[in-house]
Amino acid sequence: MYVFVYGTLTDHDRVEAVLEGEPPARYELQGRATLEGVHRVDGRYPTLAPGGRVDGRLLAVDDVGLERLDRYEGVEDGLYVRVSVPWKTDAASAVDGSQEVDADIAVYVGDPTRLGVADRVDWPGNGPFAARVRRYLERTDVVIHSDE
Structure with a gap:
């Protein structure tokens, strides 16, 4: 499985510290x-x-x-929610130049009120934080691009 990381987990040493233990986890920080x-x-x-x-x-x-990663991100406690986002590669081999969906990538989204974010963050709609995030992702063209 792939996870899009954008914070502390972009650092190889942090990833190694989070994922160490028994049984060993297999992982690779990529592009x-x-x-x-x-x-x-x-x-x-x-x-x-x-x-x-x-x-x-x-x-x-x-x-x-x-x-x-779920434990590190506090998923069980509701600190972060793990969601899936489509991954589109910039496929130079596509005949029509379109981008192809290769897979869904996991992304962790943290609850801004619990993380002390100073900026106002509005996930639209009503209900629990995780439901509002998922609803936004379903109704909006959120996608991951890479050259991989």
Whole structure:
């Protein structure tokens, strides 16, 4: 599985520290990517807000690694929510020049109120934070681009 990372997990040493343990996790920090449709905002930890774009990297992880990332991001406690975003490569080989969806990539989006984000962040709609994020992603053309 691939995860789009845009904050502390873009650093190889941090990834290694988060994913170490028994059983060993298999992972590889890969190339640059851009997430279109959201932008980074900073608080105690970085998170995302609707609109714009953010540069980051792709991190390939196995199931053990994904479980450790969920723990690190506080998914069970609702600090971050893990969502899926389509990944489109800039496929030079496509005959018609279109971009192809290769897979869905996991992205962690943190609750701005719990992360102490100074900027006002409005995920549209009503209901719990995770539901508003998912609804926005479903109704908006949020996508990850890479040269991979």
